[in-house]
Amino acid sequence: MAETVSESVRLETEGDVALVIVDNPPVNALSWHVRQGLFDGITQASESGAKAIVVICDGRTFIAGADISEFGGGAPQAVGLQEVQSAMEDAPVPVIAAIHGTALGGGLEVALCAHYRVAVSSAKFGLPEVNLGLLPGAGGTQRLPRLVGVPKALEMMTTGRHISSAEALDGGLIDDVVDGDVAALRAAAVAFANRAVAENLPLLRVRDRDDKVAEARGDEQMFADFRRSIARKTRGFLAPEYNIRCIEAAANLPFDEGLKVEGKLFMELMTGPQSAAQRYYFFAERAANKIPDIAKDTEILDIQHVGVLGAGTMGGGIAMNFANVGIPVTIVERDQASLDKGLGVVRKNYERSRSTTAEQVEERMALITGSTDKNDFADCDMVIEAVFEDMALKQSIFRELDEICKPGALLASNTSALDVNEIASVTSRPESVIGMHFFSPANVMKLLENVRGDKSSDSVVATTMAIGKKIKKVSVMVGVCPGFVGNRMLFMRGAEAERMILEGATPAQIDNVLDEFGFPMGPFSMMDLAGLDIGWKEETSSSSTVREILCENGRRGQKNGRGYYTYDPETRAATPDPEVVELIKEFAVEQGIEQREVSDQEILERLLYPMVNEGAKILEEKIAIRGSDIDVVWVNGYGWPVYRGGPMHWADSVGLAEIVEKIEGYSSSLGGKHWELSPLLKSLAESGGQLQTHAS
Ligand code: T1G
Ligand code: NAD
Numbered sequence: 001m002a003e004t005v006s007e008s009v010r011l012e013t014e015g016d017v018a019l020v021i022v023d024n025p026p027v028n029a030l031s032w033h034v035r036q037g038l039f040d041g042i043t044q045a046s047e048s049g050a051k052a053i054v055v056i057c058d059g060r061t062f063i064a065g066a067d068i069s070e071f072g073g074g075a076p077q078a079v080g081l082q083e084v085q086s087a088m089e090d091a092p093v094p095v096i097a098a099i100h101g102t103a104l105g106g107g108l109e110v111a112l113c114a115h116y117r118v119a120v121s122s123a124k125f126g127l128p129e130v131n132l133g134l135l136p137g138a139g140g141t142q143r144l145p146r147l148v149g150v151p152k153a154l155e156m157m158t159t160g161r162h163i164s165s166a167e168a169l170d171g172g173l174i175d176d177v178v179d180g181d182v183a184a185l186r187a188a189a190v191a192f193a194n195r196a197v198a199e200n201l202p203l204l205r206v207r208d209r210d211d212k213v214a215e216a217r218g219d220e221q222m223f224a225d226f227r228r229s230i231a232r233k234t235r236g237f238l239a240p241e242y243n244i245r246c247i248e249a250a251a252n253l254p255f256d257e258g259l260k261v262e263g264k265l266f267m268e269l270m271t272g273p274q275s276a277a278q279r280y281y282f283f284a285e286r287a288a289n290k291i292p293d294i295a296k297d298t299e300i301l302d303i304q305h306v307g308v309l310g311a312g313t314m315g316g317g318i319a320m321n322f323a324n325v326g327i328p329v330t331i332v333e334r335d336q337a338s339l340d341k342g343l344g345v346v347r348k349n350y351e352r353s354r355s356t357t358a359e360q361v362e363e364r365m366a367l368i369t370g371s372t373d374k375n376d377f378a379d380c381d382m383v384i385e386a387v388f389e390d391m392a393l394k395q396s397i398f399r400e401l402d403e404i405c406k407p408g409a410l411l412a413s414n415t416s417a418l419d420v421n422e423i424a425s426v427t428s429r430p431e432s433v434i435g436m437h438f439f440s441p442a443n444v445m446k447l448l449e450n451v452r453g454d455k456s457s458d459s460v461v462a463t464t465m466a467i468g469k470k471i472k473k474v475s476v477m478v479g480v481c482p483g484f485v486g487n488r489m490l491f492m493r494g495a496e497a498e499r500m501i502l503e504g505a506t507p508a509q510i511d512n513v514l515d516e517f518g519f520p521m522g523p524f525s526m527m528d529l530a531g532l533d534i535g536w537k538e539e540t541s542s543s544s545t546v547r548e549i550l551c552e553n554g555r556r557g558q559k560n561g562r563g564y565y566t567y568d569p570e571t572r573a574a575t576p577d578p579e580v581v582e583l584i585k586e587f588a589v590e591q592g593i594e595q596r597e598v599s600d601q602e603i604l605e606r607l608l609y610p611m612v613n614e615g616a617k618i619l620e621e622k623i624a625i626r627g628s629d630i631d632v633v634w635v636n637g638y639g640w641p642v643y644r645g646g647p648m649h650w651a652d653s654v655g656l657a658e659i660v661e662k663i664e665g666y667s668s669s670l671g672g673k674h675w676e677l678s679p680l681l682k683s684l685a686e687s688g689g690q691l692q693t694h695a696s
Contacts, residue, residue, distance in 0.1 A: 009037025018045035027064035032078035052193035061101025098189035128160030133275030137266035141246030150216035277645030284628035311342020317442030447637035504595035518641030528563035616678035656685035
C-alpha cells in the first residue's frame, strides 16, 4: 500500500523493507518537493520499524541531478540536500540506493550517502557539474574519491564522463549489478536489503572511508601532472581547476574540512558568469530541438537507407555519421577514381580513430557501398547531396534525383550558402527538399544546421531534426538566406578582420584576440587551414585582395606551409611572417589606407559586434526561431567558447545599450552594410530586452 509523502515521493513497504520512491518526470531532478519528500520519507521509514530502506525512482532514470531550473531562485523553501543526505547516512538501518538510467550530479551524491548501491547493468554514473561550469556541491567531491580513488575521481569530475555499471562495480562505486528493468532492480534491491539485515552488514558511510584518498595524500606531483595533462583541453574554463582543488582537499583534509572547501568553491562558481553561461547553454541546446509550428505527432520518415552524392571533404564524413549508427549508406561519385579516393579517406579516418576498434572499422565500412551510378539511390529513404558548391550543378543533380528517387524520399543539400528554395524549385516535389548543412569534418563536428525551404513539409522538417539526434548531432532549424545563420554572421566578422589588417593590425594580433577570448583559432589561421585558394583562379587573379596577393605569391595556407603564417613542416606550428605583413602594408598604401595602432579592445568589438548585429537581423527576418538557437550554432559549429554562452548571451552580458552605442560609432566612422544597426537590437537595448530569449 503506497503512502504519499510529497507530490513526487511516496513510501511503500515489502516485508521488512521500506521503499522511498521518487517520481518526478522527466529525469527525477532534485526539485524542492523531491528533497522534502526524500527527507520526510527517509525519516518516516527510519522511525517505522522497517529493518532496511531502499531508495528507488520511477520513470526512465534515477535522480539525474539537482533541478538546474531552480538555480535561478524562486523555488519554495524546502530542506537542503545535506539534510536529506544526513538522514540517509545516519539512518539506524541499512539504506540501499537502487539505480537505473543515469545517476548524475546531485543524484549520484544522494546515492553516495546510501550504505550500499545496487544498479541495473545499463545504468550510467557521473558528476557532470563541470559541464555546467560547476562542481558537485553536495559532498560529491569528498565522497567520490573516497570510493573510487583520486585518479578516477579527477578524470570523472573534470570530464563529466558518464561511466557504465561494469566500470562502476569494478571501481568500487557500486556493490551489485542486476540485468533487466526497474522491476528486476526493485526485486534485487529488496533482496540485497534483506541480506544486509540477515547478515547484519555494517552501515558503511562513505565519508568514513580514508584508504583510497590516503594514497594521494601530499602527492603534489600527481596533481601537478594531472593539471598539465588537461591544460590544453580545459583552456579558459574555471570549473575543472576548482574540481581539482576540491579533490586535493579530499586527499589532504578531514571530511568536514573538505566539505567546507567544496561549499566555498561551489558558490564562487555558482555566482560567476561562466556557470551562468553554461547553465543557460544547457537549456538552449534542448530548446533548439523544439520547432514551435511542428506538431509533436508529425510523421517522422523511417530512414533505413541513406544515399550520399559526392565523396569529397564532406560526403565521406557525412556517410560515416550514418554508418556509425548502423544505417546503410550508398555513396555515389562521378568516377571510380574519385570514389576510391573518397572511400580511402573514410577508411583512414576510421582506422585513425582511437574510439573505433578494428572490428568496428570493418563493420562500418561494410555498411558503406560505393557506386558511380546515381540510379543506386532508387530505394534510398534519404539522399544528401554534397557536390561542388555550384547552383547550376546542384539544380541538374536535383532534377536527376527527382527522376530516380522513390516517392516520399527526403532530398537534402549540404550546400553551405546557396538558396535551398532555388534548388527545390527544379523538382516536382519541393516539399521533400531541405538543406542539411554539416560542418567540416562532418564525422566530428556536432552541429547540423537544417535549412527549411519555403515548401519543406512538416514531416521533412521533423525528420531532419530526429535523424540529427539519431546521428548524435546538435540540430538547429534555420531559414533560407545567404550563408544561413552561422556563415552569414561569420562573413561579417571576416569583413572587419580583412579591413583591420589593412589599417595596421596584424593577422597574428587579430587571431590572438580571439584566442584570448576562447576561440580555438582566429580568422586568419582558419583561412590557412581551409586553404587560401578555395575559389581562386590564377588566370583571373588581379591583386585586388590580400588573399589574391598571397595566392599570387605562392601562398596556399597550411597545405603548402605558407599562408598568412609560415608552418613548420614537422610540427605544423604557425609562425607570424613579416613578409606577409609587408605585402599587406604595400597593398594598403596602394589602396590609400593609412596604417595605425589598432587596440585589442577595438579588434574584439569590430570582430564580434557585427556578428551580434547580424544575429539580430537574422531574428528580425525569422531566419532563426529564437536567439538561443544562434548561440547553439556558434558554440557547436564555430568554436564559440561555451563558458561565454554564445554571441547572443554574450551580447546581453556586455549590455545591448553599450553595443548599440559602439555600432553607431563604427557605422559613422567606418561605414559598410554590416554596421547598419538592426532595428531589433536598437529596440531591445531601449526596452531592456534580451537577444538570447528573443523568439522571432
Ligand atoms: N534539472 C532540470 N531539468 C533537467 C535536468 C536537471 N538536472 N536534466 C534534464 N532536464 C530536463 C531537460 O531540460 C529536458 O527538458 C528533459 O529534462 C529531458 O532532458 C548539487 C549542482 C539526464 C542524461 O548535469 O545530462 O546536480 O527540454 O533532453 O537526452 O552537485 O538531461 O524536455 O523540457 O537532456 O535523455 C547535474 C543534466 C546537475 C545532468 C538525459 N546533472 N541532464 O538526457 O534528455 S547540477 C546534470 C543530462 C547538480 C549538485 C549539482 C541529460 C540526461 P525538456 P534531455 P536526454
Ligand atoms: P569537395 O570538392 O571536397 O567534394 C565534392 C565532391 O563532389 C568531389 O569529390 C567531386 O568528385 C564530387 N562530384 C562533383 N560533381 C559530381 C557529380 N555530378 N556526381 C557525383 N559526384 C560529384 O567539396 P566539399 O568541400 O565536400 O563540399 C561539398 C559541398 O558541401 C559544397 O556544397 C560545399 O559548399 C558544402 N560544404 C563544405 C564544407 C567544407 O568545409 N568543405 C562545409 C559545409 C558544407
